[in-house]
Amino acid sequence: MTSTHAFWLAGRQATGEDTFDVTSPWDGRLVGTVSVPTDAQVEEAVAAAHAVLDEFAATPAHVRAAALDHVSKRLVERTEEIARLISAENGKPMKWARGEVGRAVSVFRFASEEARRFNGGEAQRLDTDLGGQGRLALTRRFPKGVVLGIAPFNFPLNLCAHKIAPAIAAGAPIILKPAPATPLSGLIIGELLAETELPAGSWSILPVANDKMPALVQDERLPVISFTGSEKVGYAIMDSVPRKHCTLELGGNGAAVVLADWASDEDLEWAANRIATFSNYQGGQSCISVQRVIADASVYDRLLPRIVAAVEAQVTGDPGDDSTDVGPLVSEDAAKRVESWVQEAVDAGAALLTGGKRDGASYAPTVLADVPADVTISCEEVFGPVLTVQKADGEAAAFAAVNDSKYGLQAGVFTHDLQTAFRAHRALEVGGVVIGDVPSYRADQMPYGGVKQSGVGREGVRFAMEDYTYERVLVLTGISL
Numbered sequence: 001m002t003s004t005h006a007f008w009l010a011g012r013q014a015t016g017e018d019t020f021d022v023t024s025p026w027d028g029r030l031v032g033t034v035s036v037p038t039d040a041q042v043e044e045a046v047a048a049a050h051a052v053l054d055e056f057a058a059t060p061a062h063v064r065a066a067a068l069d070h071v072s073k074r075l076v077e078r079t080e081e082i083a084r085l086i087s088a089e090n091g092k093p094m095k096w097a098r099g100e101v102g103r104a105v106s107v108f109r110f111a112s113e114e115a116r117r118f119n120g121g122e123a124q125r126l127d128t129d130l131g132g133q134g135r136l137a138l139t140r141r142f143p144k145g146v147v148l149g150i151a152p153f154n155f156p157l158n159l160c161a162h163k164i165a166p167a168i169a170a171g172a173p174i175i176l177k178p179a180p181a182t183p184l185s186g187l188i189i190g191e192l193l194a195e196t197e198l199p200a201g202s203w204s205i206l207p208v209a210n211d212k213m214p215a216l217v218q219d220e221r222l223p224v225i226s227f228t229g230s231e232k233v234g235y236a237i238m239d240s241v242p243r244k245h246c247t248l249e250l251g252g253n254g255a256a257v258v259l260a261d262w263a264s265d266e267d268l269e270w271a272a273n274r275i276a277t278f279s280n281y282q283g284g285q286s287c288i289s290v291q292r293v294i295a296d297a298s299v300y301d302r303l304l305p306r307i308v309a310a311v312e313a314q315v316t317g318d319p320g321d322d323s324t325d326v327g328p329l330v331s332e333d334a335a336k337r338v339e340s341w342v343q344e345a346v347d348a349g350a351a352l353l354t355g356g357k358r359d360g361a362s363y364a365p366t367v368l369a370d371v372p373a374d375v376t377i378s379c380e381e382v383f384g385p386v387l388t389v390q391k392a393d394g395e396a397a398a399f400a401a402v403n404d405s406k407y408g409l410q411a412g413v414f415t416h417d418l419q420t421a422f423r424a425h426r427a428l429e430v431g432g433v434v435i436g437d438v439p440s441y442r443a444d445q446m447p448y449g450g451v452k453q454s455g456v457g458r459e460g461v462r463f464a465m466e467d468y469t470y471e472r473v474l475v476l477t478g479i480s481l
Helices: 039-051 053-057 061-077 079-090 094-117 158-170 184-193 210-218 231-240 265-284 297-312 332-347 395-403 418-427 461-468
Strands: 007-009 012-014 018-023 030-036 123-125 135-143 147-150 174-177 203-205 224-228 245-249 255-258 292-296 351-354 366-369 386-392 410-414 432-435 469-477
Touching: 007 030, 007 039, 007 184, 030 079, 030 184, 039 053, 039 174, 039 203, 039 210, 053 135, 061 079, 061 094, 061 158, 061 184, 079 094, 079 184, 094 158, 094 461, 135 461, 147 158, 147 210, 158 174, 158 184, 158 203, 158 224, 158 461, 174 210, 184 203, 210 231, 224 231, 224 461, 231 245, 245 461, 255 265, 255 395, 265 297, 265 386, 292 297, 292 395, 297 351, 297 366, 297 386, 332 366, 332 386, 386 395, 395 418, 410 418, 418 432, 461 469
Parallel strands: 147 174, 147 224, 174 203, 224 245, 255 292, 255 410, 292 386, 366 386, 410 432
Antiparallel strands: 007 012, 007 203, 018 030, 123 135, 135 469, 351 366
């Protein structure tokens, strides 16, 4: 895994004049060297995508579906190899890396299925008024244009898949920029797409530097931008191109609410284990990881020690070891930031119940209680293995605590009561409510996205396809209805 990796320009491998190294956040070893496209090569990719727009939109559905199905099957065949690559460049433990490959397999399979059935329209008779007699409207969906996909580091394969697969399924050319810290997993998708018969120019994967992105964002030939990353960068993109269509999947500080009826020993053990696992999986570097636990006062004292014990049971260490639950963060700087936020909270009076120690890029799974509402870790997305626990007096207070945030991505509510579930669905200001589990559950075919500062638009294969396309009406006249 230490060879120089070419990028993918209009469906073919290419190299530029410069390179950069990808290193492991666990031990600093060199994972690979990546070639960087020149400005001229980026222009070539954009021009090729724009030129093939009409051809690709008209490509038969079975051709696009076959290509997507091919990628899905090839990911299965190369699962172990790709999982080790994810783990090496990202620091993700192998158990989670294998799971990520499996999710990408599903994303490309879902996209293949949607490509075969997606048309987005229906026949509508217009003779409901006198002037529409003999008229029939047919609606179909067409690509808005070339998609610029910008992917993050935390799911370096699957979130690239969530950009690429829906675009191909919808017949929209795409230029993908993988994260600079983790480009190798995205480039693997290029290897598999190159084995298909998709039109040249319909896709490119370009590991360009972040400082080159403003020019691409502003390029009028790229009218659709799909960005996953930080709130600051996402809204800066949207503000800079107000006339473009932007899908933004941004941050969150996911809350898990444990209500009074979730009270048996079995209930509390389940909740504690799920909370511990999904506050620390991916090193806490997931937008829907559990950052806040809001427990009803009647169960708080029984739940809190169970959470601490379950967090302390998380196995930390070498991400290449199959027994490891929690690996390093993406960089030492990221771990230092988490360390500083925890220290700020402790200095302000928070109780440190476990963890709170950093070793290079690794940060120990941490639980805090009695955290002041105005410290950074209460207000922002920690994006690390840190959990805060607070008490609430009843359902209304718990739901208000969830909503007391600028973010609104997903929330988990532990309750057995169906009426409570529907009240949560109505009351919580989030894009998704998960009942009986943590907010970290995501099925790749479901609509996924947030409200407030967590972004705009939805991913999930079919929903992304709708984002990438628009409805165009055809009115037929003189039809016998």
